Amino acid sequence: MTTTEPGTATAPVPGTPDGPPLLDVRDLTMTFPGRRSATGRRGAAVKAVDGVSFSLSAGETLGLVGESGCGKSTTGRMLVRLLEPTSGSIAFEGRDISRLSQGQLRPLRKHLQMVFQDPHSSLNPRQTVARIISEPLLVQGWSADDARRRAAELMDLVGLIPEHIDRYPHEFSGGQAQRIGIARSLATNPRLVVADEPVSALDVSVQAQIVNLMERLRRELGLAYVFIAHDLSVVKRVSDRVAVMYLGRIVEIGDKHTLYADPQHPYTRALLSAVPLPDPAAERRRERITLLGDPPSPAAPPPGCTFHPRCAKAQEVCRTERPLLRIASPGETREVACHFPGD
Amino acid sequence: MAEPKPLLEVRDLQVTFSTPRGTVRAVDGIGFTVEAGRTLGIVGESGSGKSVTSLAVMGLHRGAETTGSIALEGRELIGLPEKELSRLRGRRMAMIFQDPLSSLHPYYTVGEQIAEHHRVHFRSGRAAARKRAVEMLAEVGIPEPARRAGEYPHQFSGGMRQRAMIAMALACEPDLLIADEPTTALDVTVQAQILDLIARLQQERGLGVVMITHDLGVVARVAHEVLVMYGGRAAEQATADELFADPAHPYTRGLLDSLPRLDDADDAPLRAIPGAPPSLTARTPGCAFAPRCARAAAGTPDERERCATEQPAFRPYGDGSRMTACHFAGAVQEAAR
Ligand SMILES: Nc1ncnc2c1ncn2[C@@H]1O[C@H](COP(=O)(O)OP(=O)(O)OP(=O)(O)O)[C@@H](O)[C@H]1O
Numbered sequence: 001m002t003t004t005e006p007g008t009a010t011a012p013v014p015g016t017p018d019g020p021p022l023l024d025v026r027d028l029t030m031t032f033p034g035r036r037s038a039t040g041r042r043g044a045a046v047k048a049v050d051g052v053s054f055s056l057s058a059g060e061t062l063g064l065v066g067e068s069g070c071g072k073s074t075t076g077r078m079l080v081r082l083l084e085p086t087s088g089s090i091a092f093e094g095r096d097i098s099r100l101s102q103g104q105l106r107p108l109r110k111h112l113q114m115v116f117q118d119p120h121s122s123l124n125p126r127q128t129v130a131r132i133i134s135e136p137l138l139v140q141g142w143s144a145d146d147a148r149r150r151a152a153e154l155m156d157l158v159g160l161i162p163e164h165i166d167r168y169p170h171e172f173s174g175g176q177a178q179r180i181g182i183a184r185s186l187a188t189n190p191r192l193v194v195a196d197e198p199v200s201a202l203d204v205s206v207q208a209q210i211v212n213l214m215e216r217l218r219r220e221l222g223l224a225y226v227f228i229a230h231d232l233s234v235v236k237r238v239s240d241r242v243a244v245m246y247l248g249r250i251v252e253i254g255d256k257h258t259l260y261a262d263p264q265h266p267y268t269r270a271l272l273s274a275v276p277l278p279d280p281a282a283e284r285r286r287e288r289i290t291l292l293g294d295p296p297s298p299a300a301p302p303p304g305c306t307f308h309p310r311c312a313k314a315q316e317v318c319r320t321e322r323p324l325l326r327i328a329s330p331g332e333t334r335e336v337a338c339h340f341p342g343d
Numbered sequence: 344m345a346e347p348k349p350l351l352e353v354r355d356l357q358v359t360f361s362t363p364r365g366t367v368r369a370v371d372g373i374g375f376t377v378e379a380g381r382t383l384g385i386v387g388e389s390g391s392g393k394s395v396t397s398l399a400v401m402g403l404h405r406g407a408e409t410t411g412s413i414a415l416e417g418r419e420l421i422g423l424p425e426k427e428l429s430r431l432r433g434r435r436m437a438m439i440f441q442d443p444l445s446s447l448h449p450y451y452t453v454g455e456q457i458a459e460h461h462r463v464h465f466r467s468g469r470a471a472a473r474k475r476a477v478e479m480l481a482e483v484g485i486p487e488p489a490r491r492a493g494e495y496p497h498q499f500s501g502g503m504r505q506r507a508m509i510a511m512a513l514a515c516e517p518d519l520l521i522a523d524e525p526t527t528a529l530d531v532t533v534q535a536q537i538l539d540l541i542a543r544l545q546q547e548r549g550l551g552v553v554m555i556t557h558d559l560g561v562v563a564r565v566a567h568e569v570l571v572m573y574g575g576r577a578a579e580q581a582t583a584d585e586l587f588a589d590p591a592h593p594y595t596r597g598l599l600d601s602l603p604r605l606d607d608a609d610d611a612p613l614r615a616i617p618g619a620p621p622s623l624t625a626r627t628p629g630c631a632f633a634p635r636c637a638r639a640a641a642g643t644p645d646e647r648e649r650c651a652t653e654q655p656a657f658r659p660y661g662d663g664s665r666m667t668a669c670h671f672a673g674a675v676q677e678a679a680r
């Protein structure tokens with residue numbers, strides 16, 4: 001890489017096989033309190049994330065997919081501590097950061113970055129691109145000149161024209177704005193980037209550039225990603241492992257090849273069967289698994305397996321007993337939470 | 344009797360922004376037609392003018408200069424007073440914006456916003472408008488719509504906001520829907536549900552749709568016709584089948600080649616188109632794609648010269664209604680073999 005990296009001399013890469021994983025998340029839960037209505041009564045609390053656990057090594061990418069509203073962004077925001085979890089722990093390089101105060105988090109901020117889902121609304125409209133990208137550097141004590149130079153390099157890196165550095169967000173298209181967000185997240189050479197739909201606003205050619213860039217940074221700097229996306233072909237491409245969420249819980253997690261080749265959870269199977277194919281004839285021929293009924297509400301989750309009202313295979317036990325994540329079949333590391341996995 | 348007018352006909356659309364750094368030609372001579380009940384897909388480079396085109400059709404471009412013609416069932420929209428435009432917006436033509444959060448108001452509940460929209464256009468009573476809002480939220484697959492209608496946009500997930508936008512756009516039963524990346528935040532099962540809903544409205548009511556998306560799988564699924572844009576201009580227009588089977592323009596081919604596919608090996612880097620998009624302030628005389636074009640690079644010096652200096656016209660290609668803007672469109676096919 002040709003970028004300037006003051007202050008980041010080659011530190012030992014944590015999370016390599018012997019050390020603790022870069023990130024170890026246990027039983028993460030987020031409950032949003034119900035809104036107080038005009039009459040002063042509280043609405044139902046929403047359990048947006050309900051007992052999520054996984055670990056991640058340096059240089060590894062975990063893909064996070066699942067139903068809209070299932071808690072992916074909320075999980076991501078907790079990992080970089082933009083939200084304080086209701087319960088559970090987040091060990092980053094062996095240290096639990098789940099309860100740290102904003103002040104205690106400040107020195108860690110440069111290692112934990114996030115790319116936000118709504119590109120334009122995550123950028124301050126009154127700041128120039130130079131300012132937006134340098135912000136995390138200025139916070140870390142960089143001089144304005146150095147930060148500006150680094151911002152221009154980063155723009156180049158993500159395929160933006162560095163001469164546009166003094167423009168404002170509204171002068172950029174959706175995909176260009178998304179790349180500003182990506183450049184900002186990379187400014188401090190973080191160790192973990194939570195990328196929330198980072199490429200869904202990009203055309204496939206720019207998407208290919210960004211994916212290649214992310215893969216290069218991961219090889220060269222040992223960056224780890226939690227990659228949230230709905231495009232399952234992109235997720236397959238960038239991830240080592242994939243976690244499938246449904247209603248606040250992980251229902252299947254494992255090595256991507258195993259998971260895509262032979263999905264075990266009925267929800268994963270439905271999801272993979274619905275991927276749109278870039279081929280009109282194949283699109284007309286294909287069969288999708290349609291889910292029964294409506295998506296459930298996290299404020300009133302169904303008992304037992306939360307997927308049972310929509311599952312074609314549901315039996316009595318599914319309505320009463322919550323299936324836990326467990327190894328799907330001997331010799332595999334892939335885990336699934338279903339009483340009747342497979343077909 | 345006069346020939347029935349197409350639902351939407353755009354001709355030679357030009358949209359320019361004056362900035363302190365010069366004139367930005369964001370859209371430079373785009374034309375297309377959308378018939379009732381049909382879907383036109385628009386794809387193209389990020390920054391190629393897709394959103395600017397759709398905002399121009401909606402008459403939402405403050406500060407830009409718009410010329411050419413935009414006709415809704417034969418009625419010219421360019422130059423129409425804002426009061427009449429705002430009557431058409433929502434009622435006759437509706438848009439799903441690319442960035443849902445910035446188009447929903449943070450201080451009103453989602454239900455209030457959809458209901459208000461309905462009240463303005465239908466002069467419906469509060470209760471009726473509220474009922475319609477809840478119905479629409481249910482249609483787009485929001486769980487517990489009655490409760491969710493009472494929540495604020497920040498309490499919605501990204502995909503729920505996007506569906507709220509879709510509900511708002513469809514609540515007033517428009518004839519023309521412009522959908523700018525409407526399903527980027529949706530998982531594929533909800534996406535399929537939304538696309539089915541739009542298809543149903545097309546069948547039932549002859550809704551005409553402009554579907555702007557980077558997801559070529561979505562284009563393959565819903566579009567009858569596809570317009571490919573590059574640098575504010577049209578690169579290619581064809582039926583979806585033709586386009587995917589046999590892209591005529593080198594840019595279209597590059598796009599299809601960049602796609603990650605589920606059956607790909609994943610150690611080789613993805614094939615991005617090399618280079619950067621053209622500057623919209625300083626236009627070159629030749630083909631906007633020339634500096635990045637594989638066909639031009641593989642051509643003879645004379646051919647390269649032509650690409651660099653002469654702008655290719657957007658002209659018919661092959662038989663049927665295909666159009667493309669490339670000097671060597673035919674040869675693209677041969678080169679690919
Ligand atoms: N208000 C503005 N002032 C100056 N330039 C602008 C303005 N709005 C848009 N542009 C420029 O016009 C071009 C076209 O933008 P547009 O938003 O239409 O792109 P797009 O094709 O929708 O891209 P994307 O796929 O990334 O959403 C971009 O290069 C953008 O920078």
Ligand SMILES: Nc1ncnc2c1ncn2[C@@H]1O[C@H](COP(=O)(O)OP(=O)(O)OP(=O)(O)O)[C@@H](O)[C@H]1O
Pocket residue numbers: 032046047048066067068069070071072073074075117298497498499500501502503528529530
């Ligand atoms: N600030 C908040 N207050 C109340 N509820 C919230 C808040 N933020 C999120 N939620 C709720 O938590 C749940 C999970 O939201 P989240 O944004 O994490 O979903 P997501 O998986 O990222 O979905 P999408 O794919 O649509 O972006 C949703 O039901 C959402 O409405």
Ligand code: SF4
Pocket residue numbers: 592593594630631632633634636637638639650655668669670671672
């Ligand atoms: S005109 Fe020339 S440069 Fe442009 S697309 Fe065709 S071959 Fe490529």
Ligand SMILES: [Mg+2]
Pocket residue numbers: 072073074117196500501502
């Ligand atoms: Mg989200």
Ligand SMILES: [Mg+2]
Pocket residue numbers: 173174175393394395441523
């Ligand atoms: Mg756009």
